[in-house]
Amino acid sequence: MNIENNVELEMQEKVKSFANLMMMYGCAIREVKTKLEVLDDEFSVRYKRNPIATIKSRIKKPASIYRKLKKYGLEPTEENILTGLHDVAGVRVICSFIDDIYMVAALLANQDDITVLKVKDYIKEPKENGYRSYHMIVEVPVFFSRGKTPMKVEIQIRTIAMDFWASLEHQLRYKKNIENVEGHEEISAKLAECADTIAQTDRQMQEIKRMIGEFNDLS
Amino acid sequence: MNIENNVELEMQEKVKSFANLMMMYGCAIREVKTKLEVLDDEFSVRYKRNPIATIKSRIKKPASIYRKLKKYGLEPTEENILTGLHDVAGVRVICSFIDDIYMVAALLANQDDITVLKVKDYIKEPKENGYRSYHMIVEVPVFFSRGKTPMKVEIQIRTIAMDFWASLEHQLRYKKNIENVEGHEEISAKLAECADTIAQTDRQMQEIKRMIGEFNDLS
Amino acid sequence: MNIENNVELEMQEKVKSFANLMMMYGCAIREVKTKLEVLDDEFSVRYKRNPIATIKSRIKKPASIYRKLKKYGLEPTEENILTGLHDVAGVRVICSFIDDIYMVAALLANQDDITVLKVKDYIKEPKENGYRSYHMIVEVPVFFSRGKTPMKVEIQIRTIAMDFWASLEHQLRYKKNIENVEGHEEISAKLAECADTIAQTDRQMQEIKRMIGEFNDLS
Amino acid sequence: MNIENNVELEMQEKVKSFANLMMMYGCAIREVKTKLEVLDDEFSVRYKRNPIATIKSRIKKPASIYRKLKKYGLEPTEENILTGLHDVAGVRVICSFIDDIYMVAALLANQDDITVLKVKDYIKEPKENGYRSYHMIVEVPVFFSRGKTPMKVEIQIRTIAMDFWASLEHQLRYKKNIENVEGHEEISAKLAECADTIAQTDRQMQEIKRMIGEFNDLS
Numbered sequence: 001m002n003i004e005n006n007v008e009l010e011m012q013e014k015v016k017s018f019a020n021l022m023m024m025y026g027c028a029i030r031e032v033k034t035k036l037e038v039l040d041d042e043f044s045v046r047y048k049r050n051p052i053a054t055i056k057s058r059i060k061k062p063a064s065i066y067r068k069l070k071k072y073g074l075e076p077t078e079e080n081i082l083t084g085l086h087d088v089a090g091v092r093v094i095c096s097f098i099d100d101i102y103m104v105a106a107l108l109a110n111q112d113d114i115t116v117l118k119v120k121d122y123i124k125e126p127k128e129n130g131y132r133s134y135h136m137i138v139e140v141p142v143f144f145s146r147g148k149t150p151m152k153v154e155i156q157i158r159t160i161a162m163d164f165w166a167s168l169e170h171q172l173r174y175k176k177n178i179e180n181v182e183g184h185e186e187i188s189a190k191l192a193e194c195a196d197t198i199a200q201t202d203r204q205m206q207e208i209k210r211m212i213g214e215f216n217d218l219s
Numbered sequence: 220m221n222i223e224n225n226v227e228l229e230m231q232e233k234v235k236s237f238a239n240l241m242m243m244y245g246c247a248i249r250e251v252k253t254k255l256e257v258l259d260d261e262f263s264v265r266y267k268r269n270p271i272a273t274i275k276s277r278i279k280k281p282a283s284i285y286r287k288l289k290k291y292g293l294e295p296t297e298e299n300i301l302t303g304l305h306d307v308a309g310v311r312v313i314c315s316f317i318d319d320i321y322m323v324a325a326l327l328a329n330q331d332d333i334t335v336l337k338v339k340d341y342i343k344e345p346k347e348n349g350y351r352s353y354h355m356i357v358e359v360p361v362f363f364s365r366g367k368t369p370m371k372v373e374i375q376i377r378t379i380a381m382d383f384w385a386s387l388e389h390q391l392r393y394k395k396n397i398e399n400v401e402g403h404e405e406i407s408a409k410l411a412e413c414a415d416t417i418a419q420t421d422r423q424m425q426e427i428k429r430m431i432g433e434f435n436d437l438s
Numbered sequence: 439m440n441i442e443n444n445v446e447l448e449m450q451e452k453v454k455s456f457a458n459l460m461m462m463y464g465c466a467i468r469e470v471k472t473k474l475e476v477l478d479d480e481f482s483v484r485y486k487r488n489p490i491a492t493i494k495s496r497i498k499k500p501a502s503i504y505r506k507l508k509k510y511g512l513e514p515t516e517e518n519i520l521t522g523l524h525d526v527a528g529v530r531v532i533c534s535f536i537d538d539i540y541m542v543a544a545l546l547a548n549q550d551d552i553t554v555l556k557v558k559d560y561i562k563e564p565k566e567n568g569y570r571s572y573h574m575i576v577e578v579p580v581f582f583s584r585g586k587t588p589m590k591v592e593i594q595i596r597t598i599a600m601d602f603w604a605s606l607e608h609q610l611r612y613k614k615n616i617e618n619v620e621g622h623e624e625i626s627a628k629l630a631e632c633a634d635t636i637a638q639t640d641r642q643m644q645e646i647k648r649m650i651g652e653f654n655d656l657s
Numbered sequence: 658m659n660i661e662n663n664v665e666l667e668m669q670e671k672v673k674s675f676a677n678l679m680m681m682y683g684c685a686i687r688e689v690k691t692k693l694e695v696l697d698d699e700f701s702v703r704y705k706r707n708p709i710a711t712i713k714s715r716i717k718k719p720a721s722i723y724r725k726l727k728k729y730g731l732e733p734t735e736e737n738i739l740t741g742l743h744d745v746a747g748v749r750v751i752c753s754f755i756d757d758i759y760m761v762a763a764l765l766a767n768q769d770d771i772t773v774l775k776v777k778d779y780i781k782e783p784k785e786n787g788y789r790s791y792h793m794i795v796e797v798p799v800f801f802s803r804g805k806t807p808m809k810v811e812i813q814i815r816t817i818a819m820d821f822w823a824s825l826e827h828q829l830r831y832k833k834n835i836e837n838v839e840g841h842e843e844i845s846a847k848l849a850e851c852a853d854t855i856a857q858t859d860r861q862m863q864e865i866k867r868m869i870g871e872f873n874d875l876s
Contacts, residue, residue, distance in 0.1 A: 023483040027476040034472040038465040042582050045461040111581045143549045144480050187430050194423045204413045211406050242702040246695040253691040257684040264680040330800045362768045625868050632861045642851045649844045
């Protein structure tokens, strides 16, 4: 066998092992989703309400993984992906109310097979552009044929309104590398303003929910 | 065979034919959902965006069907359900933006196998309590083993924000037959107020979307 | 508050706590399904094949739970359901090949959060009527808001052919309480005969798979 | 703008228009699936049984489309795909019993918006290698934003046993370009043999179903 063949074989091995790694992150997402669905089922039956409106998930695209590793000055190896990146597997939990966000986060953090590695509360301290969301990096065990493996998952928890805002902001950011800076700044300003209206709506809805709840307890 | 047996047989027949009828409405929902998914797929590929965020559906519960027939002074027969009720099959379409609502409605109305029986635009003219939504009653053909059958479906189209408001309002209305009128009125007032904040948010988001779009066209 | 009210309240409490219990079994099913899906994902990527063709699940109907408790001479209490019954939550795994059955069973049994309570191998020793399937009773931890709870789940693992046979046999058994014993016996005999043809098919397919595999390894 | 830019723009246009075409085939699959689900729902409620066990679907991969066009001596244009290929969109219907295959086929063929372009009955006349299945090429209308478009879909209808056999045969064919012809031929012979055992099983199961049915009618 000559050198060329060796290189090709090595390439094939790398592609295969990358696919395995992505599969492992996909399975970690399955585990986190199941944990969330169990909690939502329980609340639905025990308290007649669903704290979770929707669960979405995504695995980071190869190009984004590569870019992020480069940004951190890391070689694109399996080892560096596993240890250096925290958001290859992402789960987004959309709640109806602000207090559900903190409840879901606390219930997950309390499970003895989950390790919380990091928390960032962008609801208490919104980003400058208006972004609001609760972020957790957790480690969850996944049972593969060769044994139990801890996998990292980023969980973002936010209200319907925060999610709606974020999706618009994402569309804008996506077009960032465009010259017309003036138009861009005007939209950014509008978006920041809108983020405030949305936060206000969330607080109003939370307040109404509280009132309906109290009202209910009285009667 | 005696009278008692006859009565029982008749009862069994009625139960069976009611189940058939509900199955038929369920299939009508499948057809409408497919039409909506086709439109959303097309927009997703052709214009890189999804006008529809979620599609939900429900079949009216037997008790609600019975109550509504009674309210209209109609006997609970299959015939009366088919001709007298328009919302046994219900599909709810949640859009991101107000202009998507009108686009989806127009695209459905234009399909030559759909007959629009009635339209109510509660966005242009909100209900007194603040309710906003676009309602259509359509008739859609469904192919059963015995042939093509036109079935009625109520389609409600609204934004994410309108939907969120409606779900809270529904929770409140559900507790309506409760004495503490004062608390109830206070919450109703709050909800009406909140409906305005939400409508304002929808207009802001629509405006930002328009600006991003223009911005995009320029560059 | 009088006695009648007390009785009614007690009834309501029982209904609610039964619903909670069934929800808990439903969540245990979710956990087992996720474990199976993870294994299938892994094989799909790592070995380019899916050992599992389908996963089905069911929760035992209240009437069946009641009948089984009665048969065992147990009162219909929550405690007796949890300790006395093993098949309230049922998961059925349909595999393509016989050896996949044993592999899936072994991989589950090896997971350190699963306890295998009982195994019955109706493939090695088929029932008299021809029934073939591998049964496991396992205990799996589920994380509810109040903490981790071990729940029992019955897992039945069988090939597509065994499953097909069982569904026909089930249809027949369902009509058991019918007088025409002669016809019944004739069909039972035919079914037992057919079970043998099916077992033979499974062995042939397994053999072909083995040959394709070897063939593959050689080249 | 120079020539290079023109070429690139043209390429981009082609990629986009190919994606649109594949989306259209995907929507045609949605329509056919809905038609099948409606029929299965109806039978499930009206006759308490499901003629359809599973529905699978796939869109032909770009590489396969290209190869097939080349084989037919056609240029890879959108027009040639639409007129020259019949199996870009494929739906596979898995039935429990042989007679369900013919019933499903007849019910589809009878729907006045479906045009049957071609039928091949590989059950009555199996392929030499043992392949059994009922194939239909149909044209079904799909409602896009620009109007109703007829789209071609290939529908393959077969029993569970036929499907199982075909999946094994597919695995073998996949490894065809391998030298060890001897081993290959031995497996092919085994597969052909197994196809007969499977056809026999299907006939036995069909016969038992018929007997259960009659048995039922008598009592």
